[in-house]
């Protein structure tokens with residue numbers, strides 16, 4: 001494993017640093033470091049602690065050295081939309097305010113005074129989430145216009161970590177598309193849109209595609225950490241990397257299941273038709289210029305908050321077991337209501353909605369968890385129906401990737417509800433997609449097709465049908 005590559009995957013709930021290398025055409029992984037990623041409050045805003053996260057990245061690199069690894073490259077991916085701004089002296093002008101912060105409340109509606117929803121979708125193809133970068137920047141323009149004027153560099157979070165490692169300033173394509181400021185067809189920053197909104201377009205950097213070799217780690221940093229390696233751009237939007245790791249995309253709907261559930265398909269062109277707009281699907285940029293035609297579903301964020309509300313006295317698997325035992329409980333809620341984005345108390349919010357909709361109110365942890373999982377299933381089914389309506393075809397398979405694919409109850413529920421074959425795995429799809437993108441850049445894997453073949457034979461996948469579950473290609 002000594003000659004390997006390192007994937008740093010920082011999701012909205014946890015981060016991990018995983019070393020990977022090819023051995024006899026199998027991808028071997030070694031988890032080096034795992035850490036929590038929790039929101040902090042700074043100046044009244046929910047923020048990400050970017051310095052703590054950068055220190056975790058450096059800790060993970062030191063651990064690689066301590067294990068005698070000599071990685072050739074490192075690639076970083078995180079969640080989307082969030083950013084920092086730097087001034088002409090490369091000093092941080094802003095905190096990394098989180099997409100769950102309330103600063104974007106009402107901003108999307110105000111932006112529609114400058115450009116219609118239809119035109120914005122026609123140009124960008126990006127779903128309307130109130131926290132998209134476009135609305136975050138518009139909010140900043142209203143509250144602190146001088147900050148936007150002083151900014152000389154706009155960096156999304158992986159871009160910023162890459163800058164700290166190499167001194168190089170670029171915006172990576174897949175994550176840039178999540179801003180709703182990139183033209184879906186030119187794949188460039190939409191300067192007309194920025195002018196329309198009066199947002200300083202000079203601060204946006206060159207957009208580089210995933211697979212680009214950014215450069216070597218800064219010499220001083222290499223000395224500090226005791227490791228020299230190249231920094232490569234994977235799909236730095238974590239979901240972009242996760243989709244790379246879907247072993248078989250043909251005839252498959254994927255669900256990237258983590259803090260969010262991203263349900264969609266891989267497509268060679270953007271689908272900006274009215275029906276896609278009405279159903280609020282997105283066309284985020286993918287590896288090798290594919291498009292991720294997908295929809296955000298609130299996801300396992302809800303059970304993360306339920307777990308936190310119970311003071312972490314139950315593990316995720318215990319909550320699944322308790323939900324499985326609460327088989328008689330049947331209340332379901334609309335998980336995609338913005339009220340679940342950041343409620344004071346998720347359990348109470350769920351109970352309130354059940355009351356408001358004259359349903360049985362969940363009381364036990366099992367009933368609360370079952371309500372979450374059943375309701376996620378309803379939202380997945382709805383999105384699946386919408387995808388099949390737009391494609392005018394039935395998809396054979398659903399591939400659930402990410403930490404959520406360990407939820408056997410939800411996997412079986414999806415198979416039973418949809419009647420489709422459900423493949424679960426790989427768990428660390430994002431890190432795997434990140435790694436194979438690096439190995440392609442280093443010439444160790446030919447292309448994404450070969451990478452997906454390697455992934456399909458390297459990791460244990462579980463198959464669920466309405467008739468039950470079975471293991472397959474256990475390595």
Ligand SMILES: Nc1ncnc2c1ncn2[C@@H]1O[C@H](COP(=O)(O)OP(=O)(O)O)[C@@H](O)[C@H]1O
Nearest residue numbers: 011012013014258259300316402403404406407
């Ligand atoms: N053992 C488990 N059983 C069931 N679900 C699990 C298990 N481990 C993790 N999960 C689910 O996976 C989710 C985290 O997935 P992950 O892909 O790591 O998220 P992110 O990348 O957003 O941080 C958790 O919220 C939890 O619901």
Ligand SMILES: C[C@H](O)[C@H](O)[C@@H](O)C(=O)COP(=O)(O)O
Nearest residue numbers: 011012079080238239258259260
């Ligand atoms: C805010 C975005 O919708 C979010 O980043 C989503 O695109 C995503 O990538 C979340 O990944 P997780 O691994 O944190 O669920």
Ligand SMILES: [Mg+2]
Nearest residue numbers: 011238258430
């Ligand atoms: Mg993730």
